[in-house]
Every structure is written in structure tokens, then in C-alpha cells.
Amino acid sequence: MRVAVLYSGGKDSNYALYWALREGFEVKYLVSMVSERDDSYMYHVPNIGLTELQAKAAGIPLVKGFTSGEKEREVEDLKDVLEGLNVQGVVAGALASEYQKRRVDRVAGELGLKSFAPAWHRDPVDYMREIIRLFDVVVVGVSAYGLDESWLGRKIDEKALEELVKLHGKYGIHVAGEGGEYETFVRDAPFFRARVVFDEVEKRWDNCSYSGVLEVKGAHLEPKGARA
Amino acid sequence: MRVAVLYSGGKDSNYALYWALREGFEVKYLVSMVSERDDSYMYHVPNIGLTELQAKAAGIPLVKGFTSGEKEREVEDLKDVLEGLNVQGVVAGALASEYQKRRVDRVAGELGLKSFAPAWHRDPVDYMREIIRLFDVVVVGVSAYGLDESWLGRKIDEKALEELVKLHGKYGIHVAGEGGEYETFVRDAPFFRARVVFDEVEKRWDNCSYSGVLEVKGAHLEPKGARA
Numbered sequence: 001m002r003v004a005v006l007y008s009g010g011k012d013s014n015y016a017l018y019w020a021l022r023e024g025f026e027v028k029y030l031v032s033m034v035s036e037r038d039d040s041y042m043y044h045v046p047n048i049g050l051t052e053l054q055a056k057a058a059g060i061p062l063v064k065g066f067t068s069g070e071k072e073r074e075v076e077d078l079k080d081v082l083e084g085l086n087v088q089g090v091v092a093g094a095l096a097s098e099y100q101k102r103r104v105d106r107v108a109g110e111l112g113l114k115s116f117a118p119a120w121h122r123d124p125v126d127y128m129r130e131i132i133r134l135f136d137v138v139v140v141g142v143s144a145y146g147l148d149e150s151w152l153g154r155k156i157d158e159k160a161l162e163e164l165v166k167l168h169g170k171y172g173i174h175v176a177g178e179g180g181e182y183e184t185f186v187r188d189a190p191f192f193r194a195r196v197v198f199d200e201v202e203k204r205w206d207n208c209s210y211s212g213v214l215e216v217k218g219a220h221l222e223p224k225g226a227r228a
Numbered sequence: 229m230r231v232a233v234l235y236s237g238g239k240d241s242n243y244a245l246y247w248a249l250r251e252g253f254e255v256k257y258l259v260s261m262v263s264e265r266d267d268s269y270m271y272h273v274p275n276i277g278l279t280e281l282q283a284k285a286a287g288i289p290l291v292k293g294f295t296s297g298e299k300e301r302e303v304e305d306l307k308d309v310l311e312g313l314n315v316q317g318v319v320a321g322a323l324a325s326e327y328q329k330r331r332v333d334r335v336a337g338e339l340g341l342k343s344f345a346p347a348w349h350r351d352p353v354d355y356m357r358e359i360i361r362l363f364d365v366v367v368v369g370v371s372a373y374g375l376d377e378s379w380l381g382r383k384i385d386e387k388a389l390e391e392l393v394k395l396h397g398k399y400g401i402h403v404a405g406e407g408g409e410y411e412t413f414v415r416d417a418p419f420f421r422a423r424v425v426f427d428e429v430e431k432r433w434d435n436c437s438y439s440g441v442l443e444v445k446g447a448h449l450e451p452k453g454a455r456a
Binding site for chain 1 (some may be wrong): 230256262279280284287288289290291292293294308309311312313314315329330
């Protein structure tokens, strides 16, 4: 089956991609929707060029679509982008967000595409264990009371997962960040031919809103094997 | 007609886009091919995130495809990317390069797509006059004896065109840069809803090879009307 994978560069969309490849699907495109309303849409903010590095590492063309950012338009904007792709299915990294899943399912239905959400309603801890095993994944955004600046840039490993489980008990933080508690970036994956290396990063933290981002100011791809 | 426009962000691909829109074509995607061999494929080199800013300004999804950079593979890589797009035609900014035009024509032919090259064999001076009238366009790369560092970042206006005509007489430089003498970037076009503003640039010049690039380290989009 020829599919497009909805792709933001974080753990969930990389899991969706991993699953699609494992299923033997022909992944024709990664599709990334960018909000036009994002005032901080600067050349150097996290993710703008970074998603492209990941797509290059995976060797799969990246489609960047734009949306006005109004909730009502988002579905139509995604539909416009998918409508021109010659695929039979769409794969998304939705975990537990009914809104996100319904939105993709509806667009897929209207376009006659199959819709897949391989991580849907998986046990968060079990899911995160698989993520850790598969990917080199770091936190690039935080937005929740209980998560502090030290999480920015932190690699998610077993120890980090343990802490997230504790923070779930204490503050109700979703272990897999499904409520937007944290955002991730995958630097390496089994299907990457090169890994993403951050050259220069800067933490931006706002103490009032308990939120922050890791701004990646420079990054490059390093062929695998070049460094252990 | 639903078309894809081959898009690098320079004057010729923006002219191709301008022409397609004027013809009343439905431009579904801008398609940008990136070489995997480019060792300087860093997050902050010219054009990586910049093309995305332009696509956003135009409100047209951008497809970034990757190619190994080997001449024989390039055609196949482009074909793979176009093959998954549900379009009827492809528009390219080729001016005078037989290689480039034949390559696109062949891929289009094999996929049953119409191939358009609206600037093909136009008179260079006449063409450049139209470019100047339509776009805010600057030089971001130079590679020719006779063009010096002062050209990096320079806006192409009537005066610059006059000089290029003189340099053509003196050194044989192609007025429209068709031989790779210079590379351009379009900061504004009639079909942009916002203009690209460079926040931080750095000139990199190599005196031995008479070549250089304008590295754009930061840029953002500014809605039109916000500044005269």
C-alpha cells in the first residue's frame, strides 16, 4: 500500500513511520503541516529546517503544507495537501487525542484513503519503552507544571521514563506527553541513514507559564558509523 | 490544469510559478530537489529553511525531495517524487540549459505529464527586465570571474542589470546567470502574502575560485503592508 505519514519529527510521528515501514507499506511522502499563525515562524526556531534533515536521513520526500491555524480550516487545509498525493492510505501518530484522530479519519474518509493510527490507545509506559528502544529522542519543548528547564534537551531513556511515571502520579502529567506536556525530537531511528547532530542549542524558559523550548540554532547530518 | 512547479527559490523558479498562476493553472505543489551529497547540508546554510518561508508566503505546499547527487540518479529521483503527485503537468524555470530541459521533459513524458518551460530561450535582457519588475530579488551566490564579493546580497535592479550587460561583453557572463554565474533568492513576489526579511547574513567569499555565498542565518516573514 502507498501511504503518506503525518510527520512532525517527534516520537509519535516517527513511530507511525516505523510501523508503516515494518508493515511493508510504501511510504511515498512525509507530510508536515505548519501553522501560518505561528508568529515565531522564524528561520531558526526548532523544527523548521530540522524536519527536513530527518526526511533526508530517512530518504523520503517531505511535503510541507500550510494552515491558517484556525481550527475549522485545519481539516480542510490538511485535506487539500493530501488530496494531491497519489496514495491509498495515511498514517498518523495519534495516541489518545480524540480530536486529532477524528480529524484525520474524516479527511481520509472524504478522500477515500485508509487511515491508520498504530499507537492509538496503547499503554503509555509500554509505548514509551518501545520508543526508547527504537529512537534517540530528546525533549525540545516543555509545557507543564512539574517539568522544569532541566528537561529541555534531555534524552528520553529508562531513567527519564521512571521520572515521568513518578510525575504522572504526582502532577497527573501524561507519561507520553499526550496532553502537550512535552514535545520531542528524534535524532536517530532505525530507518535513518544518518543521524541528526545538534551543533548549537539555546534553552528558552518562561518561569511564569512553566514552559520552554530548546531552540536548535544549528544542526547537521552525520553518516552512521562515522561515530560510535 | 493541476501542476507542480519545480522550485528552488530563485528568480527562474519564481518566474515559472508566476507564469503558471497567470495561466490559471492550479499549482498544487512546489517541488524542490535537494542533493544528499551536499556536505554543507547544514541547518543554517542558504536556502534550506528559506524555501519553506517562500512556500508559506505563497501558501502552496512544498515538497522536498532528496537525490543522491549522482547525475544518472537525479532523473529517477525526480521521477519518484513527481510520480506520487496527482498532477497533470510540471512547470520548470529552465532558460537555456538543454540538459535541464531534456531531463524534465523526459521524466514528464514517462509519467504522462505535460512539461512547461515558460522562460525557455527568452532574450536574457528582456527576461531580466521582467524579473526586476516582478520580484524583489537578491544575489545569494556568485561563481564567475568578473563578479566579486560586492554582488553577494545585492538586489538586482536596473543598475545591476546594466552592469551585468557590461560584464557579459567583457567576460562572457550570462546576463541571467544561466551558466551558474550567480544564484538568486526572491524575497517578494506578487503572489507572496508576506515578504521574506533577512535578519542576519554573512558573506563567505573564496578569492581563489572567485566564488561565494550569502549565508542567511536568520530570516522571517513580514506581512505585506506592515512596512512600505
